[in-house]
Amino acid sequence: MDLEVLTCIRCSSSWNRQKTRGRKPKICPSCIPSLQKIEDDQEDAQILVVDELPPLKTKFKPGTKWQCPSCKVSIKINVGINYPPTHSCPKRLRRVLPLELQ
Ligand SMILES: [Zn+2]
Numbered sequence: 001m002d003l004e005v006l007t008c009i010r011c012s013s014s015w016n017r018q019k020t021r022g023r024k025p026k027i028c029p030s031c032i033p034s035l036q037k038i039e040d041d042q043e044d045a046q047i048l049v050v051d052e053l054p055p056l057k058t059k060f061k062p063g064t065k066w067q068c069p070s071c072k073v074s075i076k077i078n079v080g081i082n083y084p085p086t087h088s089c090p091k092r093l094r095r096v097l098p099l100e101l102q
């Protein structure tokens, strides 16, 4: 059985503990009851938790119909989009204009 000597960061006393894998306690067993929560909070702060991205939601659902208010051309978008589609309008000197949701 392997033993390791650990030193308490609170009361500076040393104690022996069976060597295990994983994180080492920084506080001796007699101090743990009062400081367990604080130590846990500190550990958590050092770990960057990356949340899973929420499911992709688009502002406009797939299958929306859009029309140009100038030349009345209409298109159907089969994917979800967040911004209105644009087209270069032949009636407006081929300026790129956003379409309007129908
Ligand atoms: Zn201690």
Ligand SMILES: [Zn+2]
Pocket (backbone or CB within 6 Å): 068, 069, 070, 071, 072, 073, 087, 088, 089, 090, 091, 097
């Ligand atoms: Zn147009």
